[in-house]
Amino acid sequence: xxxxxxxxxxxxxxxxxxxxxxxxxxxxxxxxxxxxxxxxxxxxxxxxxxxxxxxxxxxxxxxxxxxxxxxxxxxxxxxxxxxxxxxxxxxxxxxxxxxxxxxxxxxxxxxxxxxxxxxxxxxxxxxxxxxxxxxxxxxxxxxxxxxxxxxxxxxxxxxxxxxxxxxxxxxxxxxxxxxxxxxxxxxxxxxxxxxxxxxxxxxxxxxxxxxxxxxxxxxxxxxx
Amino acid sequence: xxxxxxxxxxxxxxxxxxxxxxxxxxxxxxxx
Numbered sequence: 001x002x003x004x005x006x007x008x009x010x011x012x013x014x015x016x017x018x019x020x021x022x023x024x025x026x027x028x029x030x031x032x033x034x035x036x037x038x039x040x041x042x043x044x045x046x047x048x049x050x051x052x053x054x055x056x057x058x059x060x061x062x063x064x065x066x067x068x069x070x071x072x073x074x075x076x077x078x079x080x081x082x083x084x085x086x087x088x089x090x091x092x093x094x095x096x097x098x099x100x101x102x103x104x105x106x107x108x109x110x111x112x113x114x115x116x117x118x119x120x121x122x123x124x125x126x127x128x129x130x131x132x133x134x135x136x137x138x139x140x141x142x143x144x145x146x147x148x149x150x151x152x153x154x155x156x157x158x159x160x161x162x163x164x165x166x167x168x169x170x171x172x173x174x175x176x177x178x179x180x181x182x183x184x185x186x187x188x189x190x191x192x193x194x195x196x197x198x199x200x201x202x203x204x205x206x207x208x209x210x211x212x213x214x215x216x217x218x219x220x221x222x223x224x
Numbered sequence: 225x226x227x228x229x230x231x232x233x234x235x236x237x238x239x240x241x242x243x244x245x246x247x248x249x250x251x252x253x254x255x256x
Contacts, residue, residue, distance in 0.1 A: 061248050064244065
C-alpha cells in the first residue's frame with residue numbers, strides 16, 4: 001500500500017463510501033422517479049436528466065444540510081458546553097475559548113504553526129474560527145439548495161394537480177419544507193447526543209472516539 | 225509533516241461539497 005493511502009485511509013474510506021452511496025442513491029431515486037411517472041402517466045426521465053433534477057438535488061441536499069448543521073453546532077457548542085465523562089468534551093473547568101498560549105497563537109506560535117496562527121489581527125481571528133465558518137457556510141448553502149430544489153418540486157406537484165404555485169418565500173413557510181428539514185435535524189441531534197452520553201459509559205478498544213477501555217466513567221477528554 | 229496528498233484530499237472534499245451546493249442551487253432556480 002502506498003504511503004499516501006496508509007496516511008489517509010480514514011479520509012479515503014469515507015470518500016469512497018460517499019461516492020458509492022451517492023451513485024447508488026441516484027439509481028434508486030431514478031428507478032423510483034420513473035415508477036411514479038409511469039403510474040401518473042407523466043414523462044419518464046433519462047438518467048442524466050434525473051441527476052440534474054430538483055428531485056435528486058433535494059434528496060441529496062436535505063441530508064447534507066443536516067450533517068453540516070450537526071458538525072457546525074457540535075464544534076460551536078463544545079467550546080462552551082461540556083459533558084463530564086465524555087471523550088468528546090473538554091474538562092468541565094476548561095469551558096470557553098482558552099488562552100493564546102494553549103492555542104499556540106500569536107507570540108505563542110511555534111515554528112511549524114500555520115502562518116495565519118502567527119500573524120495576529122483579523123487573519124488569526126478568521127483562521128481560529130475557520131472550521132466552524134466553513135461548516136456553517138456549507139450548512140446554509142445546502143439548506144438554501146434544499147429550499148430551491150424543494151420549491152421547484154413543490155410547484156411541479158402543484159401544477160400537476162392544477163393548484164396555485166408559490167413563491168420561494170411562500171415555500172419556506174410551508175409544512176413541506178419544514179417536514180423535510182426537521183426530519184433530518186432530529187436524527188442528527190439524537191445521534192450527537194447519543195454519542196456524547198454513550199461514550200461516558202461505553203467503550204471501543206482502539207478507537208479515538210472512545211476513552212481507553214479501563215478509563216473511569218468520570219474521566220473526561222481522553223481518547224483510547 | 226502533512227504531505228501534498230492530504231491537501232489534495234482536503235480540496236477534494238471541499239470542492240465536492242461546493243460543487244454539490246452550486247449545482248443544485250442552480251438546478252432549483254433554473255427548472256422552476
